Amino acid sequence: MLTVIGETLIDEVVRPGQAALPHVGGSPMNVAVGLARLGHPVQFLGRFGRDAYGDMVAGHLRENDVLVPVAPDAHPTSIARAVLDEDGAASYEFSLLWELPKVAPTADGAPNFMLAATTVLHTGSIATMLAPGADQVFAAVLQAHPAATISYDPNCRPSIITDAGYARKQAEKFVKLADVVKASDEDLAWLYPGVDVLESARSWLASGGEEGPAVVVVTRGADGPWAVCAAGEAHCAVPPTKVVDTVGAGDSFMAALLSAVVERELDGAQRRTALRAISCEQLEELLRYAARAAAITVSRAGANPPTRAELLKG
Numbered sequence: 406m407l408t409v410i411g412e413t414l415i416d417e418v419v420r421p422g423q424a425a426l427p428h429v430g431g432s433p434m435n436v437a438v439g440l441a442r443l444g445h446p447v448q449f450l451g452r453f454g455r456d457a458y459g460d461m462v463a464g465h466l467r468e469n470d471v472l473v474p475v476a477p478d479a480h481p482t483s484i485a486r487a488v489l490d491e492d493g494a495a496s497y498e499f500s501l502l503w504e505l506p507k508v509a510p511t512a513d514g515a516p517n518f519m520l521a522a523t524t525v526l527h528t529g530s531i532a533t534m535l536a537p538g539a540d541q542v543f544a545a546v547l548q549a550h551p552a553a554t555i556s557y558d559p560n561c562r563p564s565i566i567t568d569a570g571y572a573r574k575q576a577e578k579f580v581k582l583a584d585v586v587k588a589s590d591e592d593l594a595w596l597y598p599g600v601d602v603l604e605s606a607r608s609w610l611a612s613g614g615e616e617g618p619a620v621v622v623v624t625r626g627a628d629g630p631w632a633v634c635a636a637g638e639a640h641c642a643v644p645p646t647k648v649v650d651t652v653g654a655g656d657s658f659m660a661a662l663l664s665a666v667v668e669r670e671l672d673g674a675q676r677r678t679a680l681r682a683i684s685c686e687q688l689e690e691l692l693r694y695a696a697r698a699a700a701i702t703v704s705r706a707g708a709n710p711p712t713r714a715e716l717l718k719g
Contacts, residue, residue, distance in 0.1 A: 413433070452504065497562065561592045582613070657710040
């Protein structure tokens, strides 16, 4: 079982000259759907309300075969307004609440059943930054770490978490516990102003010593993804495609990256040594696979990750 913990919300997408259209979104939720479409059993631990938008979220997850063990609550479903420019790039405004009851370990330290069978736990974005839920997510990561591969994507939202110093400390907490880390060049430039983004990624790789990340990936838009591991560095070109918009591209990349880790039987804490021994050639294969997923996503509107059949066809 793969587990994704984080926010889900409704993206109200505003295209030039058009009225807003609501779509189910949220970076972690997109990753969960992406993993399910690639054929993996996955559960999503997030919050949404008992309202019309919450019904949209529940229906979207159900249609994509994502398990949802956490029931909706009495608060409104969160909303992100994505305003697209003429080139399809998105800027965001948010109205949201983030908390996640019953995910952290119980008061007596007993294991939480929702994480018991997890071989991969992915989290990131708003869920790891915004109180009160960020502390609950960190507790869940601590709980899962002895048994599961931990994946993290900061996916920074400066319009929500405006203090880069605070965001940097939060990100570094999760990076030190993560096995696979993915960040955009924009994330790293905001977290570490004036520092080369690849150097920041190299620092993250070394930050946890023997317990730190095995792989740190930097997505760089048209320049193609780059990654670093103990064996060295790897990169690949972006597959040629016509861009409709960039919504969800990084999440599709993340889902495909994790899918490739699982398919190579590198998931689970018992395989950490093997994951840390990944070669540069293997790492490049992972990047190419994930880049193809992102390319398919940007070729169509919204956060619409590919299925396994679509990805293998490409």
